[in-house]
Amino acid sequence: MSLNYDEITKKVLDSDPQIRFAGVANSKGEMIAGGQKDNIEKMLDENETKMSIHYALQKRDLYTNLAYKIGNERSSITEYEKVTLISIPINSQELFLTSTEPRADYLQVIDYIRSLIDSPESS
DSSP states (O other): OOOOHHHHHHHHHHHOTTEEEEEEEETTSOEEEEEEOTTOOOSSOHHHHHHHHHHHHHHHHHHHTTHHHHOOOOOEEEEOSSOEEEEEEOSSSEEEEEEEOTTSOHHHHHHHHHHHHHOGGGO
C-alpha cells in the first residue's frame, strides 16, 4: 500500500495560501513529488534547493540517533526571516517537505499533512 504523493502534495498546496512549496524527497535527496505553488517567487535556485533537502535529511538522521531515548521525530520546524521550513518523516526513506510564509500557522499545516499521510484513503 503506497501513498499517492502527487495527490497529497497538491492537496497541501491548495489547502492554505500561506504554503509556498510541498514535496516529497527520498533518502538520496531527490524530489519524487510536488513542487512550488504557481505565481510564487523562488527564493532558492536548483542547487540551493538540493542543498536545503540535503540539510533536512541530515537533520532527520541526527534526530534518529536519539530516537531510542526521546521517541521518533514527528516533525521539524525551522523559522527564517523570509520563510518557515517544515519537514515530516513519512518513513525511513522519505521526507515530506514544505515551506510557508513566515507567519503561517505551521502547527495546523503539520496536522493537516499528518492527517493526509496517516489516512487510509491516501493509499
